[in-house]
Amino acid sequence: MSESSEVSQGQKDVENVIIIGSGPAGLTAAIYAARANLEPLLIEGEEAGGQLMTTTDVENYPGFPKGIQGPELMTITRQQAERFGTRFVTRNITRVDLSSRPFQLWVGDKTYKAQTLIVATGASAKYLGLESERKFLGRGVSACATCDGAFFRDMQVCVVGGGDTAMEEANFLTRFATKVFVIHRRDEFRASKIMADRVLNNPKIEVLWSSALDEVIGDDVVKSIRVENLKTGEKKEMPMDGVFIAIGHKPNTDLFKDQLEMNEVGYLITKDKSTYTSVQGVFAAGDVQDPIYRQAVTAAGTGCMAAIDAERWLESQEH
Numbered sequence: 414m415s416e417s418s419e420v421s422q423g424q425k426d427v428e429n430v431i432i433i434g435s436g437p438a439g440l441t442a443a444i445y446a447a448r449a450n451l452e453p454l455l456i457e458g459e460e461a462g463g464q465l466m467t468t469t470d471v472e473n474y475p476g477f478p479k480g481i482q483g484p485e486l487m488t489i490t491r492q493q494a495e496r497f498g499t500r501f502v503t504r505n506i507t508r509v510d511l512s513s514r515p516f517q518l519w520v521g522d523k524t525y526k527a528q529t530l531i532v533a534t535g536a537s538a539k540y541l542g543l544e545s546e547r548k549f550l551g552r553g554v555s556a557c558a559t560c561d562g563a564f565f566r567d568m569q570v571c572v573v574g575g576g577d578t579a580m581e582e583a584n585f586l587t588r589f590a591t592k593v594f595v596i597h598r599r600d601e602f603r604a605s606k607i608m609a610d611r612v613l614n615n616p617k618i619e620v621l622w623s624s625a626l627d628e629v630i631g632d633d634v635v636k637s638i639r640v641e642n643l644k645t646g647e648k649k650e651m652p653m654d655g656v657f658i659a660i661g662h663k664p665n666t667d668l669f670k671d672q673l674e675m676n677e678v679g680y681l682i683t684k685d686k687s688t689y690t691s692v693q694g695v696f697a698a699g700d701v702q703d704p705i706y707r708q709a710v711t712a713a714g715t716g717c718m719a720a721i722d723a724e725r726w727l728e729s730q731e732h
Contacts (some may be wrong), residue, residue: 427515427526428454430723434508434533434665437464437709438699440490441716442531442723445498449724454527455494456502462487463535464700465709466485469551471562472708477671483551485708488648511672511692529694529723529732532673532681533716534665536707540658541573545629553635558582559708561655562589571596571638573626579659580608586657587617592707594651595620596640610638629656664701673697680704694730696722 430446430719432439435457461500465471475484495501508519515526538556540546546554555561558572562585570590572583575597586593586637595612600622602609612618621640626650628639640654664679674682674691681690681697698719699712 415658418655424714425452425454427528428452429527429727430454430514430529430531430720431456431518431525432531432533433518434458434463434535434699434701435461435491435501436465436487436533436535436699436712437490438492438535438712438716438719439531439533440487440711442533442720443494443716444490444497445717446531446723447494447499449720451720451724451727452498452500453720454502454520454525455716456504456506456525457491458505459503461491461503464538468560469548469608470564471560471709472561492496506668507667510670511695512584514606514694529696530728531698531716531719531723532666532669532695532697532701533577533712533719534668534688534701535712536662536664536680536704537638538658539661539662539663541626541627543626546626546656546658549629549631549635549656551617552633553631553654554629554658555661556658557707558585558659560659561657565590565655567591568654569652570594570657571626571651571653572657572659573597574659574661575602575604576659576661577597577604577608578661580604582659583612583618584615587637589615592653594653596624596626597622598625598643599623599703626656633728652693662700662704662707664704666701676704677706686719688722694723694726696726 429451430453432455435618443455467482472480504520510517518525566589569592571594573596623643627641630637641648664680683702695718698715
Protein backbone atom coordinates (compact mmCIF):
# COMPACT_ATOMS: atom_id res chain seq x y z
CA MET A 414 0.00 0.00 0.00
CA SER A 415 3.03 2.28 -0.03
CA GLU A 416 3.18 5.20 -2.43
CA SER A 417 6.23 3.67 -4.09
CA SER A 418 4.17 0.61 -5.06
CA GLU A 419 1.49 2.92 -6.44
CA VAL A 420 4.04 4.62 -8.71
CA SER A 421 5.53 1.33 -9.90
CA GLN A 422 2.07 0.09 -10.88
CA GLY A 423 1.88 2.91 -13.39
CA GLN A 424 -0.67 5.55 -14.26
CA LYS A 425 -2.43 5.87 -17.59
CA ASP A 426 -3.22 9.16 -19.27
CA VAL A 427 -6.93 8.31 -19.03
CA GLU A 428 -8.23 5.40 -16.97
CA ASN A 429 -11.13 3.27 -18.19
CA VAL A 430 -12.61 3.33 -14.70
CA ILE A 431 -11.64 4.88 -11.39
CA ILE A 432 -13.31 3.58 -8.25
CA ILE A 433 -13.44 5.79 -5.16
CA GLY A 434 -13.85 3.85 -1.91
CA SER A 435 -12.53 0.57 -0.56
CA GLY A 436 -15.38 -1.00 1.39
CA PRO A 437 -17.34 -4.02 0.10
CA ALA A 438 -18.90 -1.95 -2.72
CA GLY A 439 -15.66 -0.48 -4.04
CA LEU A 440 -13.65 -3.69 -3.81
CA THR A 441 -16.39 -5.80 -5.42
CA ALA A 442 -16.64 -3.27 -8.24
CA ALA A 443 -12.86 -3.56 -8.63
CA ILE A 444 -13.00 -7.38 -8.84
CA TYR A 445 -15.65 -7.29 -11.57
CA ALA A 446 -14.04 -4.42 -13.48
CA ALA A 447 -10.62 -6.07 -13.36
CA ARG A 448 -11.99 -9.40 -14.60
CA ALA A 449 -13.60 -7.50 -17.47
CA ASN A 450 -10.11 -6.23 -18.44
CA LEU A 451 -10.96 -2.62 -17.58
CA GLU A 452 -7.75 -2.34 -15.49
CA PRO A 453 -9.43 -0.32 -12.73
CA LEU A 454 -7.66 2.17 -10.51
CA LEU A 455 -9.09 2.18 -6.99
CA ILE A 456 -8.51 5.20 -4.78
CA GLU A 457 -8.98 3.64 -1.39
CA GLY A 458 -8.29 6.57 0.90
CA GLU A 459 -6.03 6.78 3.92
CA GLU A 460 -8.52 4.94 6.14
CA ALA A 461 -9.10 2.06 3.77
CA GLY A 462 -11.68 -0.69 4.22
CA GLY A 463 -14.84 1.20 5.12
CA GLN A 464 -17.07 0.65 8.14
CA LEU A 465 -16.14 -3.03 8.48
CA MET A 466 -12.71 -1.98 9.74
CA THR A 467 -14.38 -1.12 13.06
CA THR A 468 -16.48 -4.30 13.15
CA THR A 469 -15.09 -7.24 15.09
CA ASP A 470 -17.23 -10.28 14.24
CA VAL A 471 -19.12 -10.50 10.96
CA GLU A 472 -21.47 -13.50 11.10
CA ASN A 473 -23.95 -12.69 8.34
CA TYR A 474 -21.68 -12.40 5.29
CA PRO A 475 -22.26 -15.45 3.07
CA GLY A 476 -19.44 -17.97 2.76
CA PHE A 477 -18.08 -17.77 6.30
CA PRO A 478 -19.99 -20.31 8.43
CA LYS A 479 -17.84 -19.57 11.49
CA GLY A 480 -17.92 -15.82 10.94
CA ILE A 481 -14.97 -13.57 10.13
CA GLN A 482 -13.39 -10.43 11.57
CA GLY A 483 -14.38 -7.28 9.66
CA PRO A 484 -10.80 -6.16 8.91
CA GLU A 485 -9.88 -9.69 7.75
CA LEU A 486 -12.85 -9.76 5.36
CA MET A 487 -11.71 -6.47 3.84
CA THR A 488 -8.09 -7.64 3.59
CA ILE A 489 -8.91 -10.81 1.68
CA THR A 490 -11.38 -8.99 -0.58
CA ARG A 491 -8.66 -6.44 -1.38
CA GLN A 492 -6.23 -9.27 -2.18
CA GLN A 493 -8.83 -10.73 -4.54
CA ALA A 494 -9.20 -7.39 -6.36
CA GLU A 495 -5.41 -7.04 -6.54
CA ARG A 496 -5.03 -10.57 -7.93
CA PHE A 497 -7.01 -9.59 -11.03
CA GLY A 498 -4.93 -6.47 -11.62
CA THR A 499 -6.62 -3.66 -9.67
CA ARG A 500 -4.18 -0.83 -8.90
CA PHE A 501 -4.51 1.07 -5.63
CA VAL A 502 -3.86 4.61 -4.45
CA THR A 503 -3.86 4.81 -0.65
CA ARG A 504 -4.62 8.50 -0.37
CA ASN A 505 -7.72 10.68 -0.17
CA ILE A 506 -9.40 12.37 -3.12
CA THR A 507 -9.37 16.12 -2.55
CA ARG A 508 -11.42 17.36 -5.52
CA VAL A 509 -13.37 16.10 -8.52
CA ASP A 510 -14.60 17.75 -11.72
CA LEU A 511 -17.44 15.91 -13.44
CA SER A 512 -18.40 18.78 -15.76
CA SER A 513 -16.55 17.37 -18.78
CA ARG A 514 -15.16 14.06 -19.95
CA PRO A 515 -12.72 12.59 -19.20
CA PHE A 516 -13.57 13.23 -15.55
CA GLN A 517 -10.78 14.75 -13.49
CA LEU A 518 -9.90 13.80 -9.93
CA TRP A 519 -7.23 15.29 -7.70
CA VAL A 520 -5.22 13.59 -4.98
CA GLY A 521 -3.36 16.54 -3.54
CA ASP A 522 -1.70 18.16 -6.57
CA LYS A 523 -1.75 14.97 -8.65
CA THR A 524 -4.46 14.67 -11.33
CA TYR A 525 -6.16 11.50 -12.50
CA LYS A 526 -8.48 11.25 -15.51
CA ALA A 527 -11.20 8.66 -16.12
CA GLN A 528 -13.75 7.71 -18.76
CA THR A 529 -16.04 6.30 -16.03
CA LEU A 530 -16.24 6.74 -12.31
CA ILE A 531 -17.68 4.45 -9.63
CA VAL A 532 -18.45 6.29 -6.40
CA ALA A 533 -18.37 3.92 -3.41
CA THR A 534 -17.42 6.34 -0.66
CA GLY A 535 -19.94 4.91 1.81
CA ALA A 536 -21.66 6.56 4.72
CA SER A 537 -20.48 7.23 8.23
CA ALA A 538 -22.58 6.48 11.27
CA LYS A 539 -23.08 9.54 13.44
CA TYR A 540 -21.76 9.15 16.96
CA LEU A 541 -22.22 11.18 20.13
CA GLY A 542 -18.54 12.07 20.38
CA LEU A 543 -17.80 10.46 23.75
CA GLU A 544 -14.25 9.19 24.20
CA SER A 545 -15.58 6.05 25.92
CA GLU A 546 -17.99 5.45 23.04
CA ARG A 547 -15.06 5.29 20.60
CA LYS A 548 -13.01 3.14 23.00
CA PHE A 549 -15.67 0.40 23.10
CA LEU A 550 -16.60 0.50 19.40
CA GLY A 551 -16.87 -3.14 18.33
CA ARG A 552 -16.64 -4.26 21.97
CA GLY A 553 -20.20 -3.54 23.03
CA VAL A 554 -20.81 -0.25 21.22
CA SER A 555 -22.35 -0.57 17.75
CA ALA A 556 -24.18 1.54 15.18
CA CYS A 557 -25.95 -1.41 13.53
CA ALA A 558 -28.45 -3.68 15.30
CA THR A 559 -28.95 -5.81 12.19
CA CYS A 560 -25.20 -6.48 12.11
CA ASP A 561 -24.57 -7.05 15.81
CA GLY A 562 -27.87 -7.74 17.57
CA ALA A 563 -27.42 -11.53 17.66
CA PHE A 564 -24.29 -11.14 19.82
CA PHE A 565 -26.48 -9.81 22.65
CA ARG A 566 -28.77 -12.79 23.19
CA ASP A 567 -30.19 -12.83 26.74
CA MET A 568 -28.42 -9.57 27.60
CA GLN A 569 -29.44 -6.03 28.49
CA VAL A 570 -28.86 -3.33 25.86
CA CYS A 571 -29.74 0.28 25.13
CA VAL A 572 -30.47 2.30 22.00
CA VAL A 573 -29.63 5.99 21.81
CA GLY A 574 -31.91 8.03 19.54
CA GLY A 575 -35.51 9.04 18.90
CA GLY A 576 -36.08 8.72 15.15
CA ASP A 577 -37.40 5.90 13.00
CA THR A 578 -34.00 4.19 12.88
CA ALA A 579 -33.81 4.08 16.68
CA MET A 580 -37.34 2.66 16.88
CA GLU A 581 -36.52 0.00 14.29
CA GLU A 582 -33.28 -0.95 16.06
CA ALA A 583 -34.97 -1.15 19.47
CA ASN A 584 -37.73 -3.41 18.20
CA PHE A 585 -35.26 -5.61 16.35
CA LEU A 586 -33.08 -6.00 19.45
CA THR A 587 -36.00 -7.37 21.48
CA ARG A 588 -35.61 -10.58 19.46
CA PHE A 589 -32.35 -11.23 21.30
CA ALA A 590 -32.04 -9.03 24.39
CA THR A 591 -33.95 -9.57 27.62
CA LYS A 592 -34.40 -5.82 28.03
CA VAL A 593 -33.92 -2.81 25.74
CA PHE A 594 -33.69 0.76 27.03
CA VAL A 595 -34.25 3.64 24.62
CA ILE A 596 -32.37 6.78 25.67
CA HIS A 597 -33.80 9.95 24.14
CA ARG A 598 -32.93 13.60 24.77
CA ARG A 599 -36.50 14.89 24.45
CA ASP A 600 -39.80 13.98 26.06
CA GLU A 601 -41.31 12.78 22.80
CA PHE A 602 -39.98 10.83 19.81
CA ARG A 603 -39.19 12.35 16.42
CA ALA A 604 -40.14 9.03 14.85
CA SER A 605 -43.33 8.44 12.87
CA LYS A 606 -46.33 7.56 15.06
CA ILE A 607 -46.55 3.97 13.88
CA MET A 608 -42.87 3.30 14.68
CA ALA A 609 -43.05 5.10 18.03
CA ASP A 610 -46.19 3.15 19.02
CA ARG A 611 -44.45 -0.15 18.35
CA VAL A 612 -41.72 0.80 20.81
CA LEU A 613 -44.09 2.19 23.43
CA ASN A 614 -46.25 -0.94 23.28
CA ASN A 615 -43.37 -3.41 23.45
CA PRO A 616 -43.13 -4.88 26.97
CA LYS A 617 -39.40 -5.52 26.58
CA ILE A 618 -38.62 -1.85 25.93
CA GLU A 619 -38.30 0.91 28.52
CA VAL A 620 -37.86 4.54 27.45
CA LEU A 621 -35.63 6.92 29.37
CA TRP A 622 -37.08 10.32 28.39
CA SER A 623 -35.15 13.60 28.54
CA SER A 624 -31.94 11.64 29.03
CA ALA A 625 -28.49 11.47 27.50
CA LEU A 626 -25.75 8.86 27.47
CA ASP A 627 -22.97 10.40 29.56
CA GLU A 628 -20.39 7.61 29.69
CA VAL A 629 -19.77 4.02 28.58
CA ILE A 630 -18.04 1.98 31.29
CA GLY A 631 -16.21 -1.34 31.13
CA ASP A 632 -12.86 -3.07 30.96
CA ASP A 633 -12.41 -5.19 27.82
CA VAL A 634 -16.08 -4.91 26.93
CA VAL A 635 -19.03 -2.74 27.97
CA LYS A 636 -20.25 -3.45 31.50
CA SER A 637 -22.41 -0.43 32.31
CA ILE A 638 -23.40 3.08 31.25
CA ARG A 639 -23.93 6.39 32.98
CA VAL A 640 -27.08 8.26 32.00
CA GLU A 641 -27.85 11.91 32.72
CA ASN A 642 -31.38 13.18 33.26
CA LEU A 643 -31.35 16.43 31.29
CA LYS A 644 -34.15 17.99 33.37
CA THR A 645 -32.73 17.31 36.84
CA GLY A 646 -29.02 16.94 36.02
CA GLU A 647 -29.00 13.69 38.01
CA LYS A 648 -26.61 10.97 36.76
CA LYS A 649 -27.05 7.27 37.40
CA GLU A 650 -25.09 4.19 36.45
CA MET A 651 -26.93 1.21 34.91
CA PRO A 652 -25.59 -2.27 34.12
CA MET A 653 -25.51 -2.68 30.32
CA ASP A 654 -24.03 -5.22 27.91
CA GLY A 655 -24.55 -3.39 24.63
CA VAL A 656 -24.94 0.20 23.44
CA PHE A 657 -26.46 0.92 20.03
CA ILE A 658 -26.07 4.44 18.65
CA ALA A 659 -28.97 5.20 16.29
CA ILE A 660 -28.78 8.92 15.61
CA GLY A 661 -28.38 8.60 11.85
CA HIS A 662 -25.80 8.23 9.10
CA LYS A 663 -24.05 10.81 6.94
CA PRO A 664 -23.25 9.76 3.37
CA ASN A 665 -19.71 10.70 2.34
CA THR A 666 -20.74 12.86 -0.61
CA ASP A 667 -19.27 16.31 0.14
CA LEU A 668 -16.91 15.94 -2.84
CA PHE A 669 -19.86 15.66 -5.22
CA LYS A 670 -22.00 18.53 -3.96
CA ASP A 671 -23.54 20.49 -6.88
CA GLN A 672 -22.14 17.87 -9.32
CA LEU A 673 -24.30 14.79 -8.69
CA GLU A 674 -27.99 14.65 -7.76
CA MET A 675 -28.57 13.82 -4.10
CA ASN A 676 -31.52 13.60 -1.74
CA GLU A 677 -32.03 16.13 1.06
CA VAL A 678 -29.68 14.22 3.40
CA GLY A 679 -26.93 13.79 0.82
CA TYR A 680 -27.37 10.22 -0.46
CA LEU A 681 -26.62 9.93 -4.17
CA ILE A 682 -29.70 9.24 -6.27
CA THR A 683 -29.39 6.33 -8.70
CA LYS A 684 -31.79 5.51 -11.50
CA ASP A 685 -34.23 2.69 -10.81
CA LYS A 686 -32.75 -0.83 -11.00
CA SER A 687 -29.29 0.50 -11.90
CA THR A 688 -26.29 2.33 -10.45
CA TYR A 689 -26.48 5.24 -12.95
CA THR A 690 -26.26 8.66 -11.31
CA SER A 691 -27.39 12.00 -12.78
CA VAL A 692 -24.12 12.26 -14.79
CA GLN A 693 -23.56 9.84 -17.68
CA GLY A 694 -20.55 7.63 -16.98
CA VAL A 695 -20.71 8.10 -13.20
CA PHE A 696 -22.08 5.20 -11.15
CA ALA A 697 -22.73 4.87 -7.42
CA ALA A 698 -22.61 1.75 -5.26
CA GLY A 699 -22.96 0.81 -1.61
CA ASP A 700 -24.04 2.89 1.36
CA VAL A 701 -23.39 6.17 -0.46
CA GLN A 702 -26.65 5.54 -2.35
CA ASP A 703 -28.43 3.21 0.11
CA PRO A 704 -30.10 4.74 3.17
CA ILE A 705 -32.26 1.64 3.71
CA TYR A 706 -30.31 -1.64 3.93
CA ARG A 707 -26.71 -0.58 4.71
CA GLN A 708 -25.31 -4.12 4.80
CA ALA A 709 -21.94 -5.36 3.54
CA VAL A 710 -23.62 -7.91 1.28
CA THR A 711 -25.98 -5.38 -0.33
CA ALA A 712 -23.06 -2.98 -0.81
CA ALA A 713 -21.08 -5.75 -2.53
CA GLY A 714 -24.11 -6.49 -4.75
CA THR A 715 -24.36 -2.91 -5.96
CA GLY A 716 -20.58 -2.84 -6.45
CA CYS A 717 -21.01 -5.73 -8.89
CA MET A 718 -23.86 -3.85 -10.61
CA ALA A 719 -21.79 -0.67 -10.92
CA ALA A 720 -18.89 -2.49 -12.58
CA ILE A 721 -21.24 -4.16 -15.09
CA ASP A 722 -23.03 -0.85 -15.75
CA ALA A 723 -19.67 0.89 -16.30
CA GLU A 724 -18.45 -1.88 -18.63
CA ARG A 725 -21.62 -1.75 -20.72
CA TRP A 726 -21.60 2.03 -20.83
CA LEU A 727 -17.99 2.03 -22.07
CA GLU A 728 -18.95 -0.51 -24.76
CA SER A 729 -21.80 1.74 -25.86
CA GLN A 730 -19.30 4.61 -26.20
CA GLU A 731 -16.97 2.29 -28.18
CA HIS A 732 -14.13 2.55 -25.66
